[in-house]
Amino acid sequence: MAATGLTREQSFKAFDGYQYVYNHESETVGCKMKFGVYVPQKAEKEKVPLLIFLSGLTCTEQNFITKSGVQRLASKYGFIVANPDTSPRGCKIEGDSENWDFGEGAGYxxxxxxxxWSKNYRMFSYVNDEFYQLIIKNFNVDVNRIGIFGHSMGGHGALISYFKRPGQYKSVSAFAPITNPSKVEWGIKAFTKFFGQDELLWKQYDATELVASYHGPKTRAPILIDQGSDDNFRNKYLFPERLIDAAKKVSFPIECREHEGYDHSYYFIMTFIEDHFKYHKEEFEHIK
Structure with a gap:
């Protein structure tokens, strides 16, 4: 189908479908944004489930589509898989490109x-409103079967999107997410700039805080989180046990699997990504 308001930059035949890269002018963040989207052959004839993937620090739209092996699985399971960039780019804000863990490539x-920052760094609204609707409008999406997942900063993004938009996503999972950003160096650095000293605002974008007050619909199975035991960020920035403990206190189901010997890289993601496809597929199958 023809894409409206989009400019196609790349198109690659992969398995039975196509991996595309598009750009568009975003009203939400005030700049041109790029994204990847894999469209399986099945979507040419019928509406299919959508998975949105959010990438981690320093990533563009390219990392996930070139390193994860997602195309084979999107084709196999018949899912459209869309992945936006991680931040606005080219806004020429002083200080937005000086450090790898804040600003361009790090919109959190x-x-x-x-x-x-408030004019352009509006990635929550971009992902969950503008980008979400853009994919639905331009591709053959089954709007009743939309899930979200991500890695590291993107795992944080997926979890907060699920908690802050009850019912919008029918499934959610994460690889090595930053679970408690308001209490770790990465998050404190970014949140201080984005929100000032108002720690109540920080908590509104912190999965460990959000799960404690979540009252929306829940996934059928526990939320799936995968974590590598040899991830050098685990015990300084990620702290999956904090999210698990907070979830247990309110009887919210989360399954965190720790995998011996795996680190934070895309080798870890490519090893376990099919488990995430299976997880989302099973959640979608129980939707009437």
């Missing part, structure tokens, strides 16, 4: 409230 999937 939040809506900033402090100047000069």
């Amino acid at each position: 999937y939040v809506d900033a409230t402090e100047n000069p």
Whole structure:
């Protein structure tokens, strides 16, 4: 189908479908944004489930589509898989490209409230409103079967999207997510700039805080989180046990699997990504 308001930059035949890269002018973040989308052959004839993948720090739209092996699985399971960039780019804000863990490539999937970031760094609204609707409008999506997952900063983004938008996503999973950003160096650095000193705002974008007050619909199976035991970020920035403990206190089901010997890389993701496809497929199959 023809894409409206999109410019196609790349098109690659992969398995029975196509891996595309598009750009568009975003009203939400005020710049041109790129994204990848894999469209299986099945989507040419019928509406199919959608998975949105959010990438981690320093990534563009390219990392996931070139390193994860997602195309084979999207073809096998008949899913459209869409992945946006991780931040606005080219906004020329002083300080947005000086460090790898903040600014360009590191938007943290939040809506900033402090100047000069609040005009462009609105990635939460971009992902969950503009990008979400853009994919539905332009591709053959079954709107009743949409899930979200991500890695590291993107795992954080997926979890907060699920908790902050009850019912919008029917399934959610994550690889090595930042679970408690308001309490770790990466998050504190970013949140101080994006939100100032208002720690109540910080908590509104923190999965460990959000799960404690979540009252929306729940996934049928526990939320799936995969974590590598040899991830050098695990005990300084990720802290999966904090999310698990908070979830247990409110009887929210989360399954965190720790995998011996795996690190934080895409080798870890490519090893276990099919488990995530199976997980989302099983969640979708129970939707009437």
